[in-house]
Amino acid sequence: MAISRRAFGLGLLGLSAAGTGGYLLVKDRPELQGLLGRRTTLFGFTGGEKRAFLDDAEVTAALGSFGIVLDARVAGSVEMVREAALLGQNPQFLWPSSAVMVDLARQSGVKIRRDQVVLNSPIVVYSWQAVADGLGRAGLVTLTQDGHYELDLKAFIDAVLKGTNWAELGVDALYGRARIVSTDPNRSNSGFMFAGLALNLLAVDVATETALTQYGAQVQMLFAAMGLKSSSSGKLFDQYLAGGLGAEPMAVGYENQLVEWILADMARWDRVKANPGARPVLLYPKPTVYSAHPLIVTAEAGDRLPEVLMEPRLQDLAWTRHGFRGPLGAAGGSANSAIAGILPSQVSAVLPLPSAEVMLKLLQLLG
Secondary structure, eight states, X not given: OOOOHHHHHHHHHHHHHHHHHHHHHHHTOGGGGGGGTOOEEEEEEEOGGGHHHHHOHHHHHHHHHTTXXXXXXXXXXXXXXXXXXXXXXXXXXXXXXXXXXXXXXHHTTOOOSEEEEEEEEXXXXXXXHHHHHHHHHTTSEEEOTTSOEEEOHHHXXXXXXXXXXXGGGTOTTSOSBOOOBOOOTTTOHHHHHHHHHHHHHHHTSXXXXXXXXXXXXXXXXXXXXXXXXXXXXXXXXXXXXXXXXHHOSSEEEEHHHHHHHHHHOHHHHHHHHTSGGGOEEEEEESSBOEEEEEEEEOSGGGTTHHXXXXXXXXXXXXXXXXXXXXXXXXXXXXXXXXXXXXXXXXXXXXXXXXXXXXXXXXXXXXX
């Protein structure tokens, strides 16, 4: 059947209108920006503990559906907000691991367009089953009713400062003096936060400048006893796993790192559990500090990034595949059975860090 020129023209007009309407529909919905083929590449720095999350193919695809590609380079949280060599590269975003870093960034002259906490992970101590059992006999570690371990970190720090041997703390499998290691507090956030937590515990309160004058030398002794310190939380975690019970009996890091490691290879975790003495465990200091992960946007192109990372799909991936809690510190969803019994749904015994001014002076002392 012949089609008139008029009908054909009307058909083309209708298709054009439908196409324009579809374009406008997608254009006005950020979650569909990727369908237009538009991509905004954002360059910035992130803490090493978030490397696996950002490398996850599903996370990359989810970001891509919003038209966002992240060129995220790993750097220590402290150095990314303070070092001219990094800030001079004009990053469009910074993603450190502590809310205090926002204040430090401002003091460094960073022009912050916005900042928002999108992930959380409490500071923990990685250890081993044999150490947890021994410290339990000494009264320093308690197994809670819901199955996670709590550490009396103040008592342990006191023991380290006194030069107490492992055997005196119930850990017969280890020789020499009790020790704990963290990252370099002048470069990496987990060491930075551990230094603030140690000062708080010695002061028996949120530390002030007066407390720093009274107890700063003890924190200095604690860190001096660690020897060479890693510049990255990710590197320290790898050293902990590779070194084993003898080399790294207790190391400071983030809850999500061991959770992520377990979830990455369930068969490996089943094999590890078969050797209970050398099984990794999480010890939750009581009290601890929460490591909030604020996204700092420094360029207009990154203005949408905080909302995108808060999308349910990305928050679910952060928890179920990488062990990051949501902005309020609660578990983001149903926990895998492998980790359900080793971490609390909510960490309630939490202290705030000292003020940015006190922390800066503490960093100078530890430098």
